Amino acid sequence: MSSLAGQVVIITGASSGIGEATARRLARGGARIVISARRQDRLDALARELDPTGANVFAIAGDVTNETDRQRLVRATLEKFSRIDALVNNAGYGTRGPVEIVPVDAIRKNFETNVFSLIALTQLVAPHLRAQRSGTIVNIGSVAGRIARPLSSIYDSTKHALEALTDGLRGELKPFGVRVTLIRPGYIVTEFVEAANAASDKYLENAGPYEPFMAGFRLGYQKLRRVAGHPDDIARLVQHALTCANPAPRYAAPFHAKAFLFLKWILPGRVLERITRLRM
Numbered sequence: 668m669s670s671l672a673g674q675v676v677i678i679t680g681a682s683s684g685i686g687e688a689t690a691r692r693l694a695r696g697g698a699r700i701v702i703s704a705r706r707q708d709r710l711d712a713l714a715r716e717l718d719p720t721g722a723n724v725f726a727i728a729g730d731v732t733n734e735t736d737r738q739r740l741v742r743a744t745l746e747k748f749s750r751i752d753a754l755v756n757n758a759g760y761g762t763r764g765p766v767e768i769v770p771v772d773a774i775r776k777n778f779e780t781n782v783f784s785l786i787a788l789t790q791l792v793a794p795h796l797r798a799q800r801s802g803t804i805v806n807i808g809s810v811a812g813r814i815a816r817p818l819s820s821i822y823d824s825t826k827h828a829l830e831a832l833t834d835g836l837r838g839e840l841k842p843f844g845v846r847v848t849l850i851r852p853g854y855i856v857t858e859f860v861e862a863a864n865a866a867s868d869k870y871l872e873n874a875g876p877y878e879p880f881m882a883g884f885r886l887g888y889q890k891l892r893r894v895a896g897h898p899d900d901i902a903r904l905v906q907h908a909l910t911c912a913n914p915a916p917r918y919a920a921p922f923h924a925k926a927f928l929f930l931k932w933i934l935p936g937r938v939l940e941r942i943t944r945l946r947m
């Protein structure tokens with residue numbers, strides 16, 4: 668596959684951040700895109716902006732954790748465009764807080780969005796790609812899928828799960844001509860932090876014995892902002908994965924993401940833990 672033109676691409680989590688940037692980039696490149704997320708008003712505005720004719724950009728609001736919504740997304744894509752060439756599994760958010768304190772229901776909800784729903788949507792799309800013996804699945808993982816940090820291990824473990832899932836799925840779908848890749852963003856300025864705060868503030872603000880470490884934890888994110896990337900850094904990689912002859916198993920951006928992954932590779936575990944440890 669060498670051109671975006673005409674490819675039918677489903678993008679989840681397209682109402683902001685990386686998904687929105689990916690929608691913009693792929694639409695500019697001539698792809699026919701289906702954008703999905705829960706906030707209908709955002710999707711409709713984006714669809715109108717990218718393609719006022721409605722011929723090549725299609726917005727379908729839905730919650731990725733809802734089976735009916737997932738089925739509707741795939742069915743509506745096929746009704747509109749009669750095929751699917753790619754799925755960008757991007758919808759996700761992060762729950763933070765000490766493992767000891769965050770209720771298991773909240774942890775389960777994070778896995779439901781970031782992992783189980785991604786698997787379920789992939790199960791709906793894969794038969795179509797397999798039958799046409801072509802297509803690409805791009806999973807948006809994270810550097811956090813390789814490096815887990817204290818107070819972030821719930822979100823980080825969802826992204827660790829995606830690492831294994833993507834690797835196995837790649838091997839399963841390869842004989843059918845379907846390509847599967849993982850993108851590991853570093854810190855990117857999006858609405859991610861706001862969404863993570865909304866999901867986690869009640870745990871971070873009532874952290875009991877972990878309270879003294881909270882300021883240091885939040886400061887860590889503020890420091891990261893200095894090296895943060897732009898959502899289009901990731902959208903560019905999605906475009907590359909959809910258009911190159913043979914996508915790499917995994918990609919990372921921006922530069923600091925590659926640097927952290929390199930450190931994970933070369934440093935002894937204990938040294939890395941000293942870098943990521945809780946500080947007051």
Ligand SMILES: NC(=O)c1ccc[n+]([C@@H]2O[C@H](COP(=O)([O-])OP(=O)(O)OC[C@H]3O[C@@H](n4cnc5c(N)ncnc54)[C@H](OP(=O)(O)O)[C@@H]3O)[C@@H](O)[C@H]2O)c1
Pocket residue numbers: 679680681682683684685686703704705706707729730731732757758759760761780807808809810851852853854855856857858859860862
């Ligand atoms: N920003 C970073 O630093 C960073 C780093 C590494 C990885 N990532 C990953 O990149 C992906 C995109 O995040 P982002 O940074 O672009 O954050 P974002 O701006 O908060 O975007 C998240 C998107 O996911 C959608 N979403 C969340 N829950 C959903 C649900 N239940 N059903 C449908 N859509 C849902 C949101 O839309 P609605 O609220 O409208 O549903 C939104 O469009 C996530 O998987 C995230 O884990 C981000």
